[in-house]
Amino acid sequence: MPRDGRGTRTAIMDAAETLILDQGFAATSVERIIAAAGVTKGTFFHHFPSKADLARAIVERYAEADRAHLEDGLARAEGLSRDPLQQVLIFVGLMREQALGLDAEHPGCLFASYCYQAQLFDEGTLRVITDALDAWRRRLGAKLAEAVQRHPPRLPADPDDLADMLTVVFEGAFVLARTRKEAAVVATQLGLYRDYLDLLFGAREAVPPTEGARF
Amino acid sequence: MPRDGRGTRTAIMDAAETLILDQGFAATSVERIIAAAGVTKGTFFHHFPSKADLARAIVERYAEADRAHLEDGLARAEGLSRDPLQQVLIFVGLMREQALGLDAEHPGCLFASYCYQAQLFDEGTLRVITDALDAWRRRLGAKLAEAVQRHPPRLPADPDDLADMLTVVFEGAFVLARTRKEAAVVATQLGLYRDYLDLLFGAREAVPPTEGARF
DNA sequence: GGTTCCAGACCGACTGGTCGGTATTAAAGG
DNA sequence: CCTTTAATACCGACCAGTCGGTCTGGAACC
Numbered sequence: 170m171p172r173d174g175r176g177t178r179t180a181i182m183d184a185a186e187t188l189i190l191d192q193g194f195a196a197t198s199v200e201r202i203i204a205a206a207g208v209t210k211g212t213f214f215h216h217f218p219s220k221a222d223l224a225r226a227i228v229e230r231y232a233e234a235d236r237a238h239l240e241d242g243l244a245r246a247e248g249l250s251r252d253p254l255q256q257v258l259i260f261v262g263l264m265r266e267q268a269l270g271l272d273a274e275h276p277g278c279l280f281a282s283y284c285y286q287a288q289l290f291d292e293g294t295l296r297v298i299t300d301a302l303d304a305w306r307r308r309l310g311a312k313l314a315e316a317v318q319r320h321p322p323r324l325p326a327d328p329d330d331l332a333d334m335l336t337v338v339f340e341g342a343f344v345l346a347r348t349r350k351e352a353a354v355v356a357t358q359l360g361l362y363r364d365y366l367d368l369l370f371g372a373r374e375a376v377p378p379t380e381g382a383r384f
Numbered sequence: 385m386p387r388d389g390r391g392t393r394t395a396i397m398d399a400a401e402t403l404i405l406d407q408g409f410a411a412t413s414v415e416r417i418i419a420a421a422g423v424t425k426g427t428f429f430h431h432f433p434s435k436a437d438l439a440r441a442i443v444e445r446y447a448e449a450d451r452a453h454l455e456d457g458l459a460r461a462e463g464l465s466r467d468p469l470q471q472v473l474i475f476v477g478l479m480r481e482q483a484l485g486l487d488a489e490h491p492g493c494l495f496a497s498y499c500y501q502a503q504l505f506d507e508g509t510l511r512v513i514t515d516a517l518d519a520w521r522r523r524l525g526a527k528l529a530e531a532v533q534r535h536p537p538r539l540p541a542d543p544d545d546l547a548d549m550l551t552v553v554f555e556g557a558f559v560l561a562r563t564r565k566e567a568a569v570v571a572t573q574l575g576l577y578r579d580y581l582d583l584l585f586g587a588r589e590a591v592p593p594t595e596g597a598r599f
Numbered sequence: 600g601g602t603t604c605c606a607g608a609c610c611g612a613c614t615g616g617t618c619g620g621t622a623t624t625a626a627a628g629g
Numbered sequence: 630c631c632t633t634t635a636a637t638a639c640c641g642a643c644c645a646g647t648c649g650g651t652c653t654g655g656a657a658c659c
Contacts, residue, residue, distance in 0.1 A: 177604080193501035195411035199649060210650085211606045220649065277500065284562045285497045286408035299563050324579050330572050333560060334553075337573050341556030345548060347499045348514050357545050358552050361580075364539050368583040388624095389638050414615060425616085426640045435615065 178216045180206045186227050190277050194224060194286055224283075225294045231279045232301040239305060243312075254316035254370050257309060258363060261335065265359040271352045277343050306332045320370040331366075338362045393431045395421045401442050405492050409439055409504055439498075440509045446494045447516040454520060458527075469531035469585050472524060473578060476550065480574040486567045493558050521547045535585040546581075553577045 184205035188197040199220055203213050217223040246259040268276075280298045283290060306329055313328035338358050346354040399420035403412040414435055418428050432438040461474040483491075495513045498505060521544055528543035557573040 173604090190500070192503035193408045193410055195408055196501060196504055198647075200647080209606050210608095211652090212604075214650065215604065215606095218650095278559075280563065281496065281559045282500045284559055285405070285492065285500055286411060287562065288407035289411055295563070302560065302563055323583060326576070326579070330576060333569065334573060334576050337556030337560055337569075338549075338552055339556065340559040341552030341554065344493075344496045344499055344555040344559075345517065345552055347502065348495065348510070348517055354548065354552075358549060361541070361545060361549050364541070365576075365580045365583070368538060368580070392638075413613080415613080424640050425642095426618090426620095427638075429616065430638065430640095433616095 177206075177208060177212060181208060181213060181216060182223070182227050182230060185223055186231070186279065189224075189227070190279060190282055191275055193282065194289055221291065221294075224290060225297070228279060228283060228294055228297050232297050235301050236304055239308060243308060252316075252319065253312045254320050254366070257312050257316060258366060260309075260312075261359060261363045261366070264335075264339075265356050265363065268356040268359055269353075271355060276346045276352045276355055278340055281340050281343060302336055305336050308332075309335060316370060322369045323371055324369065326369060331369075334365075335362060389431065392421075392423060392427060396423060396428060396431060397438070397442050397445065400438055401446070401494065404439075404442070405494060405497055406490050408497065409501055436506065436509075439505060440512070443494060443498060443509055443512050447512050450516050451519055454523060458523060467531075467534065468527045469535050469581070472527050472531060473581060475524075475527075476574060476578045476581070479550075479554075480571050480578065483571040483574055484568075486570060488567060489565060491558055491561045491567045491570055493555055496555050496558060517551055520551050523547075524550060531585060537584045538586055539584065541584060546584075549580075550577060 181202060185197060185202045188201060188205060199210065199213055202223075203210055217226065242260050242263050243256070245263060246256040249259050250256050280301065283295070283298060287295060309332035310329040313331050317326070317328055338361075339355070342355040342358040345358075346352050396417060400412060400417045403416060403420060414425065414428055417438075418425055432441065457475050457478045458471070460478060461471040464474050465471050495516065498510070498513060502510060524547035525544040528546050532541070532543055553573050553576075554570070557570040560573075561567050561569040
């Protein structure tokens with residue numbers, strides 16, 4: 170094989186991703202992408218058959234990172250507690266921690282960007298997004314369903330909807346943070362979501378688990 | 385005076401608004417707008433000096449409707465209870481009611497659409513958005529500050545952040561509803577937010593107000 | 600020599616925006 | 630009452646520039 174083009178490829182994707190996040194896909198011309206990435210048009214179309222293929226590649230990479238983020242956080246939470254409710258609380262806490270470290274002036278989610286320009290993308294590209302968000306619903310929903318069993322909630326609540334709410338808080342907080350140019354909003358709102366779960370499952374009146382789990 | 389052009393003007397704005405909401409501003413060409421509105425290019429540029437002026441006009445109209453929505457809901461809630469906490473709960477309930485009536489396949493917020501393409505708009509246009517969202521924070525934050533006085537919350541909570549959370553839930557729920565093509569998400573998530581407030585301010589242990597307000 | 604990576608001139612389609620002109624209306628002047 | 634006038638509403642051909650995408654060709658590596 171000749172020389173390695175993967176660096177160039179990711180350079181194009183990196184440049185495109187940040188441009189897309191603050192001006193949208195349609196306004197992000199190939200010319201600007203290649204200028205930002207320091208390559209030429211020939212190079213661009215060597216790596217991506219079309220601009221649409223770039224969009225797909227970027228969102229797929231983003232979704233993979235998102236999934237890794239989810240699984241990594243869950244694994245860490247599972248290592249820190251046996252109780253599913255505590256795991257979720259810890260998980261949200263971890264997300265909050267990382268949100269605090271957002272130095273970026275422009276926090277934002279590529280999924281949200283795409284979904285507000287949905288007509289520009291083909292079905293497969295949009296499917297990547299729904300699949301990624303469904304993963305959060307399924308994984309957290311299952312944990313919360315267990316939590317509902319062990320810790321009777323003070324108000325009736327559907328575990329899946331509760332899981333969705335984390336995504337909702339993330340996405341909404343990004344929007345607000347962007348308009349205010351104040352990244353701290355994300356961490357603050359995640360904290361409120363955590364409080365909500367705390368209140369919903371009154372921490373003390375836990376039903377003893379069937380097995381000998383400690384907490 | 386010549387014949388009335390306001391109908392044409394709003395027709396252009398209506399067409400543009402829906403197009404912008406599902407493909408973004410940059411991808412919404414003047415040609416498509418005028419095709420959808422049934423007017424010609426000359427007419428378009430007669431009413432709007434530039435495409436950017438159209439963007440500004442649309443977001444201003446949207447923000448006015450948003451503000452009216454806020455004030456109308458608050459006025460109704462204030463008519464239904466004297467207690468600020470109850471007013472907020474009723475207000476959220478009203479929003480939920482209206483979200484249930486969303487027949488649109490594409491629920492969505494123009495503010496979010498703009499903020500994910502912020503580079504395309506000038507400062508004044510973006511300012512309209514921050515002002516509109518700040519109004520929600522101020523109005524609801526004040527109510528919630530009163531609520532905190534009368535009903536000690538079970539967990540420490542900043543009234544303004546709590547107010548922000550309604551916006552967050554709205555915006556986040558829109559994103560999720562769009563990806564799933566399932567408008568019901570919005571009402572569901574608003575219901576969860578209402579539950580949160582309910583839990584936070586335990587409904588029964590209210591501190592009697594200084595004056596003789598009943599609730 | 601064949602394959603992959605990169606370069607940049609080039610193309611037709613489409614973009615936002617302009618401009619000269621027509622149609623419609625209401626008020627003013629007779 | 631009828632005409633004039635002026636202001637606004639509307640039309641569509643046209644323009645310069647930008648868009649995504651193609652193509653030919655050379656450079657680097659096996």
